[in-house]
Amino acid sequence: MVRIYNSLTKQLEEFKPLRENEVSMYVCGPTVYDSMHIGNSRPVVFFDTVVRFFKYLGYKVTYVSNFTDIDDKIIARAQETGLKEEEVSERYIKEINETYKRLNCLPHDYNPKVTESIPEIIAFISLLLEKGYAYEVEGDVYFDVLKIRDYGIISSQTVENLISGARIEENERKRNPVDFTLWKKTETGLNWPSPWGRGRPGWHTECVVMVDSLFKGKIDIHGGGTDLKFPHHDNEIAQAIAAYDHMIANFWIHNGRIDLSGEKMSKSLGNVIWADELLDQVSHQVYRLMMLNVPYRQPLNYKDELLNQAENDYEKIKRAYNGLFRKLEEAGEVEAETNAEIEAIREKFVTAMADDFNTANAITAIFKAVKLANVYTREKNPPYGKMKSLLQNFQDFLWILGIETGIKPLTEAEKDLIKRYREARKEKNYQLSDALREEIISRGLEL
Numbered sequence: 001m002v003r004i005y006n007s008l009t010k011q012l013e014e015f016k017p018l019r020e021n022e023v024s025m026y027v028c029g030p031t032v033y034d035s036m037h038i039g040n041s042r043p044v045v046f047f048d049t050v051v052r053f054f055k056y057l058g059y060k061v062t063y064v065s066n067f068t069d070i071d072d073k074i075i076a077r078a079q080e081t082g083l084k085e086e087e088v089s090e091r092y093i094k095e096i097n098e099t100y101k102r103l104n105c106l107p108h109d110y111n112p113k114v115t116e117s118i119p120e121i122i123a124f125i126s127l128l129l130e131k132g133y134a135y136e137v138e139g140d141v142y143f144d145v146l147k148i149r150d151y152g153i154i155s156s157q158t159v160e161n162l163i164s165g166a167r168i169e170e171n172e173r174k175r176n177p178v179d180f181t182l183w184k185k186t187e188t189g190l191n192w193p194s195p196w197g198r199g200r201p202g203w204h205t206e207c208v209v210m211v212d213s214l215f216k217g218k219i220d221i222h223g224g225g226t227d228l229k230f231p232h233h234d235n236e237i238a239q240a241i242a243a244y245d246h247m248i249a250n251f252w253i254h255n256g257r258i259d260l261s262g263e264k265m266s267k268s269l270g271n272v273i274w275a276d277e278l279l280d281q282v283s284h285q286v287y288r289l290m291m292l293n294v295p296y297r298q299p300l301n302y303k304d305e306l307l308n309q310a311e312n313d314y315e316k317i318k319r320a321y322n323g324l325f326r327k328l329e330e331a332g333e334v335e336a337e338t339n340a341e342i343e344a345i346r347e348k349f350v351t352a353m354a355d356d357f358n359t360a361n362a363i364t365a366i367f368k369a370v371k372l373a374n375v376y377t378r379e380k381n382p383p384y385g386k387m388k389s390l391l392q393n394f395q396d397f398l399w400i401l402g403i404e405t406g407i408k409p410l411t412e413a414e415k416d417l418i419k420r421y422r423e424a425r426k427e428k429n430y431q432l433s434d435a436l437r438e439e440i441i442s443r444g445l446e447l
Contacts, residue, residue, distance in 0.1 A: 002057070002354045004221075005297060007154055007229065007252040012356060015251065017220050022060045025051070026211050026249070028224040028232065029065040029111070032092035033073040036099050037272035038302065039258040043225050045291045045402070046255050046357075048105040050223075052400045053353050064110045066210050067093050070200050075189040085190050086115075099275050104284045104402045112210045114201065118192050121201045121209045124243065125182045125194075133242035137173045139185030139197035143204075145178045148238045154252060155230035180204055180235050204235035211248060222249035226256055226297075256299040273302065285318075285403040286310045292359035292401055313363070318405045320370040321398065322446045323377045324391050325407050328384065336392060337385025345369050346393045359401065366401075369394045407446045414445055 002015040017023055027047045030040055047063075054061050069089035078085045093113075100108075114121075125141055128134035133147050145151050145159060152158055162178050181202035183194060191198045211219060224233065233252065240248045260271050279287060290310035294300045328334060345368045352361035369390060376387045398404045410418070421440060424433035 002054075003356055004251050004253060005356050006250075007233075007254050008247065008249075010156075013251070015220075017059070018218065018250065021058065022062070023051075023054045023221065024062050024215050024219040025064070025221040025223065026207070026215070026219055027063075027065045027222075028207055028228055029067050030092075030096055031068040031071045031073060032089045032096065033071060033077045034092065036096055036275040038275050038278060039225075039272070041099070041103060041275045042258055042291055042296075042300065043223065043255050044100065044105060045103060045288050046296045046359075047223050047253075048103070049288075049292060049359060049401060050221075050253075050357055051106060052402065053357065056396060056400050062109050062215075063106075064112065064210075064214055065108050066207065067096075067111055067113045068203065068206065069093070070114045070190055070206075071203070072189075078189070089113075089115075095276075099279075102276065102279045102284060103287065104404075110214055112214065114206045114210075115190070117206065117210055117213060118201070120213050121205055122183075122192075122194050124205065124209045124212075124239075125201070127243055128182065128239065131242060133239075134182055135175065136196050139183075139199060140173060140181065141183035141196055142174055142179040143182050143235070143239060143242075144175060145180070145238060146176055148241055150241065151178075151238050152230070152234050153237060153247075154233045157230055157234065180231065182239075204232055205239060207232075208236050208239045208243075208248065212244070217244075218246045219249045221251045221253055223253040223255075226254040229254060255296045258300045258302055260302050278307075282307065282311065283314070285314050285405070288402050289314055289363070293363055295360050296357060313367075314403065316370055317366060317398070317403070320373040320377075321391075321394055321405050322407045324373040324387055324394065326446070327377045327382060328387055328391060329409060331382070331384045331387075334384040334388045336388040337383075338389040339386055341372060342386065342390050342393060345372065345390075349393075349397050353400065362397070362401065366394075366397050369397065405446070410445070414443070417443075418445070 003012045004015050005011070006013050025047070027043060030036065036044075047065075051061050051063050067089070074085050074088050078088045081088065083091075125134065128143065129136065129141065132144075134141055134143050152162070159178055182205050183196055183199050183201055185197050185199040187198050189200070191200050211222070222233070222236075237247050240246055260273065286307065287310075290306050291300070293306075293310065293313075300306075345365055348368065349362050349365035352358045352365060355361070372390060373387075373394065376382055376390065395404075417436065417440060421433055421436035424430075424436055
C-alpha cells in the first residue's frame with residue numbers, strides 16, 4: 001500500500017488509482033526564459049523518483065510536464081537579447097531537456113507547450129464565459145473567483161484574507177481584486193486572434209487545458225513546488241471546478257523549496273546555483289543523493305557540507321555495489337538465493353518509499369545493503385547465491401533513486417588486462433602493475 005500526503009486534504013491517504021494498475025501524473029514545468037537552477041531541479045528529481053517507484057511496483061505510468069513558452073519574462077529576455085520570443089523559448093527548452101538527461105531523468109511521456117494549445121485554451125475560456133464563471137472587459141477576460149465556494153483549498157487561503165492581506169494587485173477593470181486573468185488583450189510579444197481581440201492566455205489557464213487535452217478528464221496526481229500552491233494551483237482548481245466539476249487530480253503533491261543561506265533561492269533575487277554548473281562539478285548520482293536525502297516536503301537548506309556528505313555516501317554505495325557486481329562476474333552463472341536478511345532490507349526500502357516517498361529512509365536501507373555486500377565480498381567462500389539476490393535488489397534500489405553506478409560487464413580483453421594487473425601486484429612488479437593500472441583507469445573500468 002502506497003500512502004501519499006495529499007495537499008488537497010492535508011493528510012496522508014492510501015493511493016488508489018483511477019484506473020487499475022495505471023498512474024496519470026502532471027507536474028508543472030518551467031517557464032523557459034533562463035537556465036534551470038537547483039531549486040527548479042528539486043521537483044524534477046523528486047517526481048522522476050516517484051515515477052520510477054510506481055514503475056517498480058508494476059504500474060503503467062503516464063507522466064506529463066509542460067513548458068510555459070509564453071510569459072512576460074520571455075518577452076523581456078527577447079528584448080534584452082534581440083532574439084524572437086520563439087528563439088528564446090526554444091533555446092531554453094533545448095538546454096533544459098539536456099539538463100533533464102544530465103540528471104538521469106526518465107523521458108517524460110509528453111512535454112506540451114502552451115503555444116501548441118492556443119485553440120484549446122480559447123475554447124476553454126469560451127466555456128467559462130458561457131457557464132458564467134468569467135467576464136470580459138474590453139478584450140480582457142477574467143475569472144470570477146467569488147463564484148467558487150472552495151477557492152483557496154490548496155493553500156488554505158480565504159478570499160477575505162486575500163483581499164485584506166494586500167497580496168492581490170488592484171485593477172479597476174476587475175469585479176473583485178482576487179479575480180485573475182484568463183485572456184490578456186495585447187499586441188506586445190506573441191499574440192493570437194480570439195473572440196475578444198488579439199492577446200494571449202493567462203498563466204493559470206494553460207495547465208488546466210493541457211491536462212484535460214492530454215488526459216481527457218481527472219488524473220491521479222498533480223504536482224509541483226510548494227511555491228505554486230497559491231495562486232497557481234488554487235486558480236487551476238477553481239477553473240476545473242467551474243468547467244468540469246472536479247479538482248483536476250485526486251492527489252496534489254508539493255515538494256519543499258531549496259534555500260541558500262536561509263534565504264529562498266530565486267532568479268529575481270540573484271542568489272541561485274545553476275543546475276548545469278553544479279553538474280559540472282559532481283555526478284548526477286551525488287546531485288540526486290543530496291536532493292533525496294532530505295524528505296521531499298521539507299525545505300532543503302543548501303550547504304557545501306550536504307554535497308560533501310552526498311559525495312562520501314555515493315562512494316561507499318558505488319564501491320559496495322561494484323565490488324558485488326565484479327565478484328559475481330568472476331563466479332559466472334549463479335542461481336539467486338534469498339534469505340531473511342536480504343528480504344528485510346528490501347522490505348525496509350519498499351516500506352520507506354511507500355510511506356509518502358520517504359527517500360531519506362530508503363537511503364538508510366541502501367546502506368544496510370552496502371554493509372551486507374561488503375560482508376559477502378570479503379568472505380573466503382562467498383555465498384554467491386545470496387550475493388546474486390542482494391545484487392538484484394541493490395540494482396532495483398539504485399534504479400528507483402536514479403543513482404545507478406553505470407558499471408558494465410567486462411569484455412574478455414578487459415578481464416585479461418585486470419588479471420595481468422593483479423598478477424603483477426601479487427608478484428610485486430609495481431612498475432608493470434602501475435602501468436596496467438593507468439591503462440585500466442584510462443579505459444574507465446571499475447575494478
